[in-house]
Amino acid sequence: MTAAIDVRGLFKLYNGKIRALDGVDLRVEATRVFAFLGPNGSGKTTLMRILTTQIRPTSGQASIFGLDAVRNGQEIRRIIGYVPQETSVWLDISGYENLLVYSKIYGVPAGMRQKRIQDALQSMGIEEMADRMVKSYSGGMVRRLEIACALLVGPKILFLDEPTIGLDPSARKAVWENLISFKKEYGTTVFFNTHYMDEADLYSDEIAIINKGSIVKSGTASELKQSLRSEIIQVYPDGRIDGQVLKSIRDLAFVRGAINNNSHLEIVVEDSETKLPLILDVLRNEGVSLKRICTAKPTLDDVFLKYAGAIRFKGKGEDPAEKALQA
Amino acid sequence: MINMALDDSIREMFAMIELEIRRLRHDRTEIYTRAVQPILWLGVFGTIMGRVNAIPTGGLPYIDYITPGVLLQSTIFVSVFYGLTIVWERETGILKRLLVAPTSIYATVIGRSIASGVRAVVQALIIFPVAILLGVKFIANPFYIAAAFLILFLVSGGFAAISILVASIMKTRERFMGLGQALIMPLFFASNALYPIDMMPSALQLFAVLNPLTYAVDAIRGLMISGELGNILVDVLAILVFDMVVFALASLSFRKILE
Numbered sequence: 266m267t268a269a270i271d272v273r274g275l276f277k278l279y280n281g282k283i284r285a286l287d288g289v290d291l292r293v294e295a296t297r298v299f300a301f302l303g304p305n306g307s308g309k310t311t312l313m314r315i316l317t318t319q320i321r322p323t324s325g326q327a328s329i330f331g332l333d334a335v336r337n338g339q340e341i342r343r344i345i346g347y348v349p350q351e352t353s354v355w356l357d358i359s360g361y362e363n364l365l366v367y368s369k370i371y372g373v374p375a376g377m378r379q380k381r382i383q384d385a386l387q388s389m390g391i392e393e394m395a396d397r398m399v400k401s402y403s404g405g406m407v408r409r410l411e412i413a414c415a416l417l418v419g420p421k422i423l424f425l426d427e428p429t430i431g432l433d434p435s436a437r438k439a440v441w442e443n444l445i446s447f448k449k450e451y452g453t454t455v456f457f458n459t460h461y462m463d464e465a466d467l468y469s470d471e472i473a474i475i476n477k478g479s480i481v482k483s484g485t486a487s488e489l490k491q492s493l494r495s496e497i498i499q500v501y502p503d504g505r506i507d508g509q510v511l512k513s514i515r516d517l518a519f520v521r522g523a524i525n526n527n528s529h530l531e532i533v534v535e536d537s538e539t540k541l542p543l544i545l546d547v548l549r550n551e552g553v554s555l556k557r558i559c560t561a562k563p564t565l566d567d568v569f570l571k572y573a574g575a576i577r578f579k580g581k582g583e584d585p586a587e588k589a590l591q592a
Numbered sequence: 593m594i595n596m597a598l599d600d601s602i603r604e605m606f607a608m609i610e611l612e613i614r615r616l617r618h619d620r621t622e623i624y625t626r627a628v629q630p631i632l633w634l635g636v637f638g639t640i641m642g643r644v645n646a647i648p649t650g651g652l653p654y655i656d657y658i659t660p661g662v663l664l665q666s667t668i669f670v671s672v673f674y675g676l677t678i679v680w681e682r683e684t685g686i687l688k689r690l691l692v693a694p695t696s697i698y699a700t701v702i703g704r705s706i707a708s709g710v711r712a713v714v715q716a717l718i719i720f721p722v723a724i725l726l727g728v729k730f731i732a733n734p735f736y737i738a739a740a741f742l743i744l745f746l747v748s749g750g751f752a753a754i755s756i757l758v759a760s761i762m763k764t765r766e767r768f769m770g771l772g773q774a775l776i777m778p779l780f781f782a783s784n785a786l787y788p789i790d791m792m793p794s795a796l797q798l799f800a801v802l803n804p805l806t807y808a809v810d811a812i813r814g815l816m817i818s819g820e821l822g823n824i825l826v827d828v829l830a831i832l833v834f835d836m837v838v839f840a841l842a843s844l845s846f847r848k849i850l851e
Binding site: 314317318319339342343345347350351352354355357358365366371372411414 | 603606610611618683684685686688689690692693
């Protein structure tokens with residue numbers, strides 16, 4: 266089956282020296298929701314602009330449903346929907362008029378226009394606002410209108426560049442809920458760039474992380490999280506823990522690190538669910554009674570910071586897992 | 593294939609015109625405020641200078657003489673500042689989106705230019721009745737008047753293309769504003785809008801001959817006021833050549849606007 270997106274050895278140099286993309290390989294299967302993550306300036310938008318035929322790559326190949334992004338630009342533009350990061354509707358006309366003008370620009374046949382417009386409005390849940398001037402819309406409504414405009418062509422693939430940037434949490438949720446129910450109904454492939462890890466986690470089937478122009482990691486959200494292979498078990502004893510206890514924990518083959526953090530022990534393992542009982546056995550044998558146990562699984566934030574971040578850990582500025590490993 | 597591309601292009605142009613008409617329907621403030629200046633040119637400058645009788649107008653009242661030029665100036669103002677819309681659309685994501693639509697870039701540029709021409713004609717239609725009230729005597733032939741408006745439309749479209757070209761190069765609002773201002777008045781003064789070319793210093797005369805506004809003023813003055821249509825073919829030809837050159841240049845530069 267032809268991939269929705271197939272990218273091979275893609276390079277993009279700006280002004281002959283700035284390396285925006287440095288050998289990207291990427292495959293996105295049809296009907297998937299694909300999240301593309303990366304820090305600012307990592308090449309996310311450059312890749313999207315090449316895939317949507319706005320700019321040409323310096324070398325390498327990119328194709329959309331088998332159509333070459335350089336040679337078959339015109340054909341690609343007929344099957345994609347694209348929503349740029351910045352506002353892409355006219356503010357001084359109504360939402361309906363935007364849809365009408367875009368349907369004409371996109372060449373939707375006259376007989377199908379009204380139906381397509383109604384469907385797009387309905388898909389994004391903005392029927393009631395259709396006749397209001399876009400100026401009076403909230404940020405979330407503008408974004409839903411922009412996505413509605415992209416749905417007019419009946420796209421096989423939807424490209425969204427930071428679709429929820431600058432929106433409040435409830436507006437973000439509204440955008441995504443409408444998108445996902447549209448996607449379920451029509452099976453459209455969705456490819457989006459984002460900074461919001463929670464969105465990638467919740468709504469994507471697959472994720473790729475790009476850093477400095479190359480893809481550093483890809484997989485499903487749970488694969489990526491598991492790839493860190495460091496879950497932390499925190500054990501709060503009733504009293505102090507002596508060095509002997511710490512040593513016997515560290516002696517366990519599956520323990521990747523452990524530190525005594527005064528009030529509690531931090532133990533790093535690959536999989537806390539199967540290893541916790543074994544650790545409890547050791548603690549019981551050493552005669553330690555426990556007040557509380559908690560486990561922390563890595564989040565997508567941790568994954569992002571590990572593969573693409575210069576800063577090691579959010580919050581206190583250090584990674585307890587890392588520290589525990591060093592101890 | 594070529595047929596389909598042509599259909600796409602024509603459709604795109606009409607969509608752009610429709611967009612402009614819809615925007616105008618919602619908000620005409622700009623058209624009204626922009627009408628103030630040309631009305632002052634006619635009502636104040638035209639009336640006072642008319643009393644001096646210093647300019648050979650071929651027997652026409654001075655206010656009648658300058659009406660075509662003032663109408664053109666007002667429409668060209670609209671066109672030249674149309675580029676600001678393009679600059680705004682560049683700052684937002686609209687241009688990116690238009691470039692990703694299945695239409696040619698030429699259709700987008702020409703469509704936008706023509707759309708601006710429509711806006712400009714609406715501007716002229718506001719000033720036209722005011723000129724009648726001020727006592728300007730137009731030739732009472734609806735075909736001549738319609739032809740004059742058609743020429744206004746063609747010239748305005750061309751200047752909108754120049755504006756798009758400038759927007760592609762300048763890219764920011766501030767730089768654009770400066771150049772827009774610097775463009776209009778010299779064009780206006782170095783044309784036959786306010787005085788015959790013969791009265792100018794010879795260097796300026798050369799510039800006036802290359803100035804598309806000169807041909808437009810001559811044609812519109814012939815059609816609306818004087819009835820002298822001896823040069824009309826040359827005038828129309830000059831305007832068409834001007835349009836084609838600037839449409840081509842604007843289309844070529846437009847892809848660069850996003851870089």
